[in-house]
Amino acid sequence: MKKTSYEVMPNAQEKAILVSLVTAEQKMREAYDPEFSLSELASLAETAKVQVLGSLTQNKEYADSKWFIGRGKAEELKAMIEETGANTAIFDQELSGAQVRNLEQFLDVKIIDRTQLILDIFAQRAKTREGIIQVELAQLTYLLPRLYGQGKNLSRLGGGIGTRGPGETKLETDRRHIRNRISELKRQLQEVVRHRSLHRERRKKSGVYQAALVGYTNAGKSTLLRQLTHADVYVENQLFATLDPTSRSLKLPNGLEIVVTDTVGFIQNLPHDLVAAFRATLEEVCEADLILHIVDSSSKMMAAQMQVVDQVLEELGAHGKDRITVFNKIDLCPPEQADMLTTEGEFLKISAFREEDLLRLKERIEVRMTxxxxxxxxxxxxxxxxxxxxxxxxxxxxxxxxxxxxxxxxxxxxxxxxxxxxxxxxxxxxxxxxxxxxxx
Missing domain, CATH: 3.30.70.240 (Alpha-Beta Plaits)
Incomplete structure (x- = not known):
């Protein structure tokens, strides 16, 4: 059992143990790093205002169909929960409804997997009507096939992670109600798509040039948007600090104006239900004339994060669009590391807080535009x-x-x-x- 120290959050309602299963298949993936994935899970938990008390890692050929981590490791996890007083176990991989039910009955704590945790954070972050609709649709789509494994989980008092938004209704008792709600949300989302299409058509007719900021979560997209356009956007050093897309006008050195749109950050194992629900928003990337791929050049997992962004862009059908890779946070890199930064295609190394770097970026956009x-x-x-x-x-x-x-x-x-x-x-x-x- 690996002991890890985490920041104490005395006011946190949820106190959790993080659990990760490393299978033979995962070890074969070149971009997969179990320690980074677990560290990212801890950051997600912190973003969801959960106090992390420790972590447990299991190495196994494949997942156990009943206990996920195996009966022996489940007993070890139970002892750890009793020792620390945790009331939640957060798994770094996606669990089936049966696995949730079995673990919940055995451990007598709330069971949350990575997908549910990300969906919960999105539920906290959604502020606009469109964002709220998309998050609720993703949550309901995720929960519907797992209802039989969520009974005790959803009936726990006090809400908390995994039960925000639609989790506060009695989902486990009314499948038909959920299906009807999903249909209604899809109808509302179609209306959102129609409105977005109209806005895009107006932009096309007016000849407005549009650039979209994309990148791994916490790469500095919102900070860059604020520095470039002086936009009043929420900026915080945490995962998914902003959810709803923000578009602002940017004046280039030649006097021409373009529209720059900040999009939701990507993350490894981004839930498919979430990608599907947010397709209306993410389609802004497909409609953009230029994609600015913002990269956290100070991250140790930079290459893996860039690969995740490429995969999501490919899923959206935007992989072949005109693109500039922007290595951000260059001021946090040692000189020798900064010198080694390179990628295929056009790229730029900047700090969002240096005026001369922002000017270089504007000039590069200008060249691409003209x-x-x-x-x-x-x-x-x-x-x-x-x-x-x-x-x-x-x-x-x-x-x-x-x-x-x-x-x-x-x-x-x-x-x-x-x-x-x-x-x-x-x-x-x-x-x-x-x-x-x-x-x-």
Whole structure:
């Protein structure tokens, strides 16, 4: 039994033992680190305001169908619970309803798995109507097939982790009520999707360029959004500090404005029900013109975290979108570690608290947005065409050449795709090549 010291939270209602099962299959995964996963579970518990009293790890070929960690280890866990006075056991893996029931009857404490803990944190964080709908839908979808294993768990007094939101209704007694509620939530979510689609169509018609911040939870996305746009967003050093997406206007050095959207952070083993429920929100990533993948460069598990983000983006169908990897928190990295940071494609190393780094990021976004320049030779008497030149981007140079006007224009791709075809006859030079795959 591994003893671990955790921060004391005297006001915490829940007091828990963390339990992890390391199977042969998990050991074969290159990106899996059981110690990091357990440490992350402790952070999740702290975010849910749970006092962690200790942890227990079991190495086993495969999960026990009845006891998950095996009968012997379950007895060891029971002794640990009695010794510490814990009232909750939090498992780092997902449990079946039968395993929850068996462990709950044997240990006489509340049994929570990683998925339920994440769903509970989302229930705390959801503030908007859309967020609340999505969290409740994910919780109900998760709980429905496990109701027969949740009886004692859901009837415990005092609420607490695993029973917020829909857990406060008598879920175990009315499956039909839950199915009806799920149908109603899906209907409400379809309405949300319709509204979001309308907003996206308006943005497309107006030619607004949109960048989406994505990344592992606690990578510094909200901090970066606040520093870039001076947005009044909640920032805290904890997992899933922000849940509801936030969009703010950002003015680039060339004077053009874009929309930057902060999205919910990803995490390893992100519940599928949660991804499905939040698809309406996460689709903002798919609709963005540019993805800014924010990476915590100071994290020891940086590579694994980047892989998790790639997997979720692939699930969403946004893996092939235009992207810049932003290695954040570079000020927390030793110089030798910072020098080794690299990845495929275009990347940038910054600290969200350094003005010069924020300027470099804005300039990089600007280059991606415009992609280069075009030159046009337009007869001086073509006033409508000259006006159009100023509408498709930023005029860098202009001069008179006989009866013609020569323009060098940094092109806004969206505006050019929409109305630039009218200038095709006056296009004198191909677009200049933009930066590719190098950090500057």
């Amino acid at each position: 992609g280069g320049s075009r030159s046009f030779r337009i007869p001086a008497d073509k006033g409508d065409m000259i006006s159009l030149v100023y509408r498709i981007g930023e005029v860098l140079e202009n001069e008179v050449d006989g009866s013609d006007m020569l323009f060098k224009v940094r092109v806004n791709h969206k505006a050019f795709d929409k109305i630039g075809y009218m200038l095709a006859a006056y296009d004198a030079v191909r677009p200049a090549e933009g930066e590719q795959g190098r950090d500057v």
